[in-house]
Amino acid sequence: MAKKVVATLKKEGGKTYAKVIQAIKSPKTGAYTFKEVIVPTDEVQAALKN
Template identity: 55%
Template sequence: MAKKVVATLKKEGGSAMFTKVVKMTKSGGNGSYAFEERIVSKDSAKDFFSK
């Protein structure tokens, strides 16, 4: 199944237009960290971190 996803993203610059971003946030209650990760277009990567 993973092979199909990789093959689909590689068509016509598909994978070159996307990037995986990971944001770490600290929880206020107990001081632990939570991670949020997404696959977004390169143009909207900075918007993801500004939220």
């Protein structure tokens, strides 16, 4: 399934996308979890602020 997603993101003439990976520390256990989001390149900074 991942290959299909990557193939659709590389269409010619379409928007360009970026994969944003954030490390979020749990206040309860102190362990880190990772949140992955695919957003248009114009909205990368907004995605990092959230």
